[in-house]
Amino acid sequence: MAKINVLVGLSGGIDSSLTMYLLKERGFNPIGVTMNFDNNIFSENIDIEKNMNTCLSKKNREAINEIRALTDRFNVPFYEIDLSKEFSEFVLQYFKNEYLKGKTPNPCIMCNKKIKFDLLLQKAQDMGISFDYFATGHYAKIEYDDKNGRYLLRKGIDPKKDQSYFLSLLSQDVLKKTIFPLGDWIKEDVRKKVYELNFFSYNKKESQDFYSGDLNKLFGLEDNLGGNIVNSNGKSLGLHNGLHNYTIGQRRGINIAAGKPIYVTKIDKEENIIVVGEESELFSSRFKVTNFNWVSIPPQNSPLKVNGRIRYRHKEAPCIITPADENSIIVEFVTPERAITPGQIFVAYNNDVVVGGGFINNGECKIEN
DSSP states (O other), X not given: OOOOEEEEEOOSSHHHHHHHHHHHHTTOEEEEEEEEOTTOTTGGGOOTGGGTTBXXXXXXXXXXXXXXXXXXXXXXXXXXXXXXXXXXXXXXXXHHHHHHTTOOOOHHHHXXXXXXXXXXXXXXXXXXXXXXXXXXXXXXXXXXXXXXXXXXXXXXXXXXXXXGGGGTTOOHHHHTTEEOGGGGOOHHHHHHHHHHTTSSOTTOOOOOBSOOSOXXXXXXXXXXXXXXXXXXXXXXXXXXXOGGGOOTTOOTTOOOOOSSOOEEEEEETTTXXXXXXXXXXXXXXXXXXXXXXXXXXXXXXXXXXXXXXXXXXXXXXXXEEEEOSSSOEEEEEEEEEEOOOTTSEEEEEETTEEEEEEEEEEOOSOOOO
């Protein structure tokens, strides 16, 4: 019987490298591939020194040669694919557009949806690379549920490294062709294993951040004076220097003398205003989520009790999600949560199973159905 070909996304880090090794050990035929974003449209604005270990680093030959040496060691074919144009269009431009609206986008989730699990595979196929599955070093698990006839996306067993949140926009078609070998691994055990195998040094740095530096410089943006900073009653307190310079929950850099701590509570693109208030005004319970992707269960028609996460490091909290229309839901937390931020991703869980995920549309308490 012919071996099953698995395309493995290699970043040069320990997670993807061990993923390749484990697949080889289990009898699969891994094929290594790495993405190159060197020639994206914002590449000239990147601070090279600050971004050596980020997605927007200039992939130097040393890093590529390190991956190639590892694939050669295990007799694994290796390809480097330039996705600069696609990355610029579907990730960086999306990030810039949302940023200019005063939202807080999550580029990693969009990169997973549009680049790693979509366009990378398309381009690999266009190059004539034949593969049956795609594998990455994400800490998550995929299981098939015979009862519902769907693939379940589950959390990885390491609570500190679980990355199911970043995979919440993936479709059933993608999940059925994907393998996550590290779902049952603890990060520390991964480090020990690659050290024992003499892949890298024990303390090898991870490539995990999207970008490190001034986003205004990256996108070529300038401060834009003229909009008002107001309190919740609409009273003008001063001027802001561009909506993109603020985020919900921000305290520092507002430059308003209020005699007490104040925070950004709302960013209004239509009125070009920043609303500030006391910390208590940051808490809300009810908001809308758009483009909601039902992952492990079919789309629902009635309210559903789940645990919700409004950002990656947010501690899940009980809430009820209610379908609003074909692509949107209304979320209502049992207890108000702090700084629900438009542009971020809301992910619903049933224990360790990802129910679905979508874009937080509005962080206000009162939203009409």
